[in-house]
Amino acid sequence: xxxxxxxxxxxxxxxxxxxxxxxxxxxxxxxxxxxxxxxxxxxxxxxxxxxxxxxxxxxxxxxxxxxxxxxxxxxxxxxxxxxxxxxxxxxxxxxxxxxxxxxxxxxxxxxxxxxxxxxxxxxxxxxxxxxxxxxxxxxxxxxxxxxxxxxxxxxxxxxxxxxxxxxxxxxxxxxxxxxxxxxxxxxxxxxxxxxxxxxxxxxxxxxxxxxxxxxxxxxxxxxxxxxxxxxxxxxxxxxxxxxxxxxxxxxxxxxxxxxxxxxxxxxxxxxxxxxxxxxxxxxxxxxxxxxxxxxxxxxxxxxxxxxxxxxxxxxxxxxxxxxxxxxxxxxxxxxxxxxxxxxxxxxxxxxxxxxxxxxxxxxxxxxxxxxxxxxxxxxxxxxxxxxxxxxxxxxxxxxxxxxxxxxxxxxxxxxxxxxxxxxxxxxxxxxxxxxxxxxxxxxxxxxxxxxxxxxxxxxxxxxxxxxxxxxxxxx
Amino acid sequence: xxxxxxxxxxxxxxxxxxxxxxxxxxxxxxxxxxxxxxxxxxxxxxxxxxxxxxxxxxxxxxxxxxxxxxxxxxxxxxxxxxxxxxxxxxxxxxxxxxxxxxxxxxxxxxxxxxxxxxxxxxxxxxxxxxxxxxxxxxxxxxxxxxxxxxxxxxxxxxxxxxxxxxxxxxxxxxxxxxxxxxxxxxxxxxxxxxxxxxxxxxxxxxxxxxxxxxxxxxxxxxxxxxxxxxxxxxxxxxxxxxxxxxxxxxxxxxxxxxxxxxxxxxxxxxxxxxxxxxxxxxxxxxxxxxxxxxxxxxxxxxxxxxxxxxxxxxxxxxxxxxxxxxxxxxxxxxxxxxxxxxxxxxxxxxxxxxxxxxxxxxxxxxxxxxxxxxxxxxxxxxxxxxxxxxxxxxxxxxxxxxxxxxxxxxxxxxxxxxxxxxxxxxxxxxxxxxxxxxxxxxxxxxxxxxxxxxxxxxxxxxxxxxxxxxxxxxx
Numbered sequence: 001x002x003x004x005x006x007x008x009x010x011x012x013x014x015x016x017x018x019x020x021x022x023x024x025x026x027x028x029x030x031x032x033x034x035x036x037x038x039x040x041x042x043x044x045x046x047x048x049x050x051x052x053x054x055x056x057x058x059x060x061x062x063x064x065x066x067x068x069x070x071x072x073x074x075x076x077x078x079x080x081x082x083x084x085x086x087x088x089x090x091x092x093x094x095x096x097x098x099x100x101x102x103x104x105x106x107x108x109x110x111x112x113x114x115x116x117x118x119x120x121x122x123x124x125x126x127x128x129x130x131x132x133x134x135x136x137x138x139x140x141x142x143x144x145x146x147x148x149x150x151x152x153x154x155x156x157x158x159x160x161x162x163x164x165x166x167x168x169x170x171x172x173x174x175x176x177x178x179x180x181x182x183x184x185x186x187x188x189x190x191x192x193x194x195x196x197x198x199x200x201x202x203x204x205x206x207x208x209x210x211x212x213x214x215x216x217x218x219x220x221x222x223x224x225x226x227x228x229x230x231x232x233x234x235x236x237x238x239x240x241x242x243x244x245x246x247x248x249x250x251x252x253x254x255x256x257x258x259x260x261x262x263x264x265x266x267x268x269x270x271x272x273x274x275x276x277x278x279x280x281x282x283x284x285x286x287x288x289x290x291x292x293x294x295x296x297x298x299x300x301x302x303x304x305x306x307x308x309x310x311x312x313x314x315x316x317x318x319x320x321x322x323x324x325x326x327x328x329x330x331x332x333x334x335x336x337x338x339x340x341x342x343x344x345x346x347x348x349x350x351x352x353x354x355x356x357x358x359x360x361x362x363x364x365x366x367x368x369x370x371x372x373x374x375x376x377x378x379x380x381x382x383x384x385x386x387x388x389x390x391x392x393x394x395x396x397x398x399x400x401x402x403x404x405x406x407x408x409x410x411x412x413x414x415x416x417x418x419x420x421x422x423x424x425x426x427x428x429x430x431x432x433x434x435x436x437x438x439x440x441x442x443x444x445x446x447x448x449x450x451x452x453x454x455x456x457x458x459x460x461x462x463x464x465x466x467x468x469x470x471x472x473x474x475x
Numbered sequence: 476x477x478x479x480x481x482x483x484x485x486x487x488x489x490x491x492x493x494x495x496x497x498x499x500x501x502x503x504x505x506x507x508x509x510x511x512x513x514x515x516x517x518x519x520x521x522x523x524x525x526x527x528x529x530x531x532x533x534x535x536x537x538x539x540x541x542x543x544x545x546x547x548x549x550x551x552x553x554x555x556x557x558x559x560x561x562x563x564x565x566x567x568x569x570x571x572x573x574x575x576x577x578x579x580x581x582x583x584x585x586x587x588x589x590x591x592x593x594x595x596x597x598x599x600x601x602x603x604x605x606x607x608x609x610x611x612x613x614x615x616x617x618x619x620x621x622x623x624x625x626x627x628x629x630x631x632x633x634x635x636x637x638x639x640x641x642x643x644x645x646x647x648x649x650x651x652x653x654x655x656x657x658x659x660x661x662x663x664x665x666x667x668x669x670x671x672x673x674x675x676x677x678x679x680x681x682x683x684x685x686x687x688x689x690x691x692x693x694x695x696x697x698x699x700x701x702x703x704x705x706x707x708x709x710x711x712x713x714x715x716x717x718x719x720x721x722x723x724x725x726x727x728x729x730x731x732x733x734x735x736x737x738x739x740x741x742x743x744x745x746x747x748x749x750x751x752x753x754x755x756x757x758x759x760x761x762x763x764x765x766x767x768x769x770x771x772x773x774x775x776x777x778x779x780x781x782x783x784x785x786x787x788x789x790x791x792x793x794x795x796x797x798x799x800x801x802x803x804x805x806x807x808x809x810x811x812x813x814x815x816x817x818x819x820x821x822x823x824x825x826x827x828x829x830x831x832x833x834x835x836x837x838x839x840x841x842x843x844x845x846x847x848x849x850x851x852x853x854x855x856x857x858x859x860x861x862x863x864x865x866x867x868x869x870x871x872x873x874x875x876x877x878x879x880x881x882x883x884x885x886x887x888x889x890x891x892x893x894x895x896x897x898x899x900x901x902x903x904x905x906x907x908x909x910x911x912x913x914x915x916x917x918x919x920x921x922x923x924x925x926x927x928x929x930x931x932x933x934x935x936x937x938x939x940x941x942x943x944x945x946x947x948x949x950x
Contacts, residue, residue, distance in 0.1 A: 026586045026815055028540050029570050034583055037535035037594070056877055058854040058884035060512035065503050065615050066541060066599060087572075088561040090603065095504050097562075108509055111501045119512070124541060128565065140540050152887035159870075167877065281870040340501055379533040391631075395756040402531055402642065409533035412627035 031131035031139025037376035054120035064104040078299035097126035110340035116150040136361035147351030159278035182294040189265020194236035209295035241293040303332030384421040506606035506614025512851035529595035553774040572601035585815030591625040611836035622826030634753035657769040664740020669711035684770035716768040778807030859896040
């Protein structure tokens with residue numbers, strides 16, 4: 001009996017194991033998602049608008065590996081470094097997934113000793129952040145970056161970056177937006193004249209960066225409480241960071257008795273004035289706002305910084321518009337390439353990064369609300385038959401069409417019903433059906449059916465390719 | 476003295492640390508590389524040929540995250556599992572970088588309960604293999620996958636996959652190639668009739684898979700020595716795996732007294748015959764070879780398997796052609812989706828994967844050998860000035876051009892020399908220069924210079940956009 005029990009238990013255990021096979025969780029990792037065909041079509045539209053603008057401005061394109069040596073990323077991201085994904089040590093080099101496309105670009109420039117380049121890069125980056133997927137915040141997400149590296153006359157490349165953000169956000173018709181602009185030198189100058197010790201510049205800068213999400217009172221108490229700043233210094237900062245405006249504000253601050261005495265602030269304000277002059281020539285100052293509360297978190301910025309924010313959604317169909325916040329950001333980072341160069345040679349850079357996921361969330365929501373039917377294939381014609389035993393004839397015809405460059409499909413059945421074949425066209429938006437039948441084969445023709453109108457015409461086989469091209473406007 | 480020494484040592488250590496900052500290695504991780512603008516242009520050409528074919532066959536496109544839950548990849552790759560990159564456990568889920576695009580596709584189908592789909596996916600995959608970069612073997616590399624999922628009449632989708640490989644390799648003009656075809660059921664049937672125990676099927680299959688790289692004698696000794704197969708069984712296998720041919724060989728094996736008695740082999744041979752009939756209708760049997768030595772390493776194949784090999788390089792310019800071997804492979808995997816489905820529901824699939832890196836190596840080498848100059852931007856016109864103090868006018872004009880959709884650049888200098896501006900066009904292949912000067916501004920014209928001919932014409936400012944479009948054929 002004991003033997004039998006043991007046998008049964010063993011059998012049960014085996015069964016359990018077999019069931020266990022299917023017991024794992026069927027999902028994508030936290031903060032990531034798949035893109036289905038419809039989402040890919042929307043993504044493609046957004047990419048097209050962005051990449052067209054990058055190409056219009058003469059950028060070359062590069063690509064870098066998805067991971068870098070861990071040390072390449074070390075010391076570049078300040079407090080955000082904890083969000084970097086590391087790879088497991090499986091022997092060999094220690095690696096991390098890229099956190100942005102800026103540091104790999106700087107590494108690329110230094111490694112190839114390039115001192116002059118205008119490039120774009122569209123690729124996924126990785127941050128172990130708290131995802132908020134409905135608002136378009138993911139752990140794996142695309143960045144679309146455009147950067148200009150090289151020693152040039154001041155603010156000309158910087159102005160072009162802002163022009164690009166303006167072009168892209170206008171093209172995508174995401175509704176009203178504003179591009180906030182500031183300068184790290186103005187911030188640092190402001191900190192100095194407010195009495196912030198040098199050693200606290202970066203951490204106080206991080207606090208200021210939170211002003212778009214939390215009210216001043218909270219930021220102030222973080223500065224004074226957690227970061228040990230004097231209440232007087234905090235209050236002085238509080239006065240400055242409320243300020244925003246245009247050329248008039250820049251002029252006023254250039255006359256500010258304290259700021260105008262600070263070398264860094266004066267430099268920054270002078271360049272900001274020049275920037276606004278160029279933006280006036282581009283005709284885009286209407287959407288640009290000089291905002292002293294803009295700080296941006298990353299450590300590597302050294303000059304102009306900017307961030308584009310959507311103001312509200314122009315979309316009547318959506319009842320509860322997603323709040324998306326910042327959709328683009330960037331700035332000048334003149335020291336980053338030098339951190340990688342063995343001799344510390346600097347290559348000044350300025351660039352912009354478009355946050356495609358947030359834009360994508362809006363476009364997706366808008367498409368869902370509208371009645372627009374989006375096609376996910378480009379198929380021009382379905383090769384069909386009305387009678388049985390014509391599989392071979394369908395295979396011959398579709399092969400001819402493929403070889404002529406026509407986008408064609410057929411059902412993978414020996415003897416499909418005509419109704420099912422027509423239904424497939426309705427479902428997928430295929431505009432034409434090429435029908436072969438005994439009679440057509442004898443006559444040397446193919447019956448071409450226009451799905452939308454149900455019109456049918458006999459086309460001589462040798463003219464079929466041309467006829468399909470004309471009717472689908474794809475030469 | 477001891478105190479002083481300690482102080483000096485500390486100072487030295489500090490100095491060492493500072494120097495250390497720049498002492499890290501400036502490189503991409505082992506087995507990876509950057510793509511510069513020229514390489515991107517070549518890559519783009521190869522992608523276009525491949526994706527055009529996928530679209531011609533009516534495929535939708537999807538994308539999945541670069542990493543998956545570790546358990547999603549477990550038990551799918553047989554002996555190759557050791558090559559999977561794991562992410563560090565930083566709290567939360569255990570993740571691995573994707574090893575191919577097939578397993579993520581199967582996971583996608585099961586997760587979304589899709590039983591019917593034709594999709595392509597072009598993305599990077601990761602394998603901790605020994606890189607051989609000159610031969611196009613990397614640890615991070617692109618795969619271009621096309622798969623058909625669904626329950627269909629036999630061999631119709633399988634034949635289409637082979638047609639696609641044939642189309643792509645012909646389009647890319649990589650020289651002569653052959654597509655080897657076999658079937659896992661024929662292999663398993665062969666193993667059975669040769670006297671291989673069931674439990675050794677997969678491992679003996681792995682040995683057979685090495686036949687394209689090592690001679691039979693070595694494979695045989697691995698089977699007998701390491702894997703404990705009887706010498707008689709090995710010799711019987713040796714006779715079969717030498718066989719390759721076309722329909723005639725299939726017919727002969729269908730009559731083979733041993734194989735024809737094995738149910739699996741008979742099924743496989745019957746389907747192989749059907750496949751060849753369809754390939755005859757497609758007119759591509761000239762490049763297809765039924766080869767009993769083809770095994771393919773991955774565990775998940777269940778039916779037809781295939782692999783495309785370049786025979787030699789048709790390129791007189793290259794003295795030592797790189798040996799590239801397999802450039803595409805695939806097969807039928809009817810059980811993989813079921814491994815992810817909670818109820819084990821099967822979705823039969825067949826697919827092909829194009830190995831772009833090896834193809835890219837050939838294209839790159841060919842381009843280097845040729846004199847062709849490849850452009851890395853699409854810029855149509857450079858906005859230039861012949862005199863000083865015209866920066867503002869250049870900015871105004873270029874802004875007009877950008878807004879009209881013209882791809883335009885300018886030098887980021889206040890007062891660039893005309894010669895430098897013209898030289899920039901020569902270097903980068905920009906075909907036109909729009910020159911503003913005092914006189915032109917007064918006359919309301921722009922001087923348009925055609926770089927290739929040095930011809931110069933005055934164009935009225937309001938006609939400039941149209942003139943640039945006509946001259947660069949980009950509407």
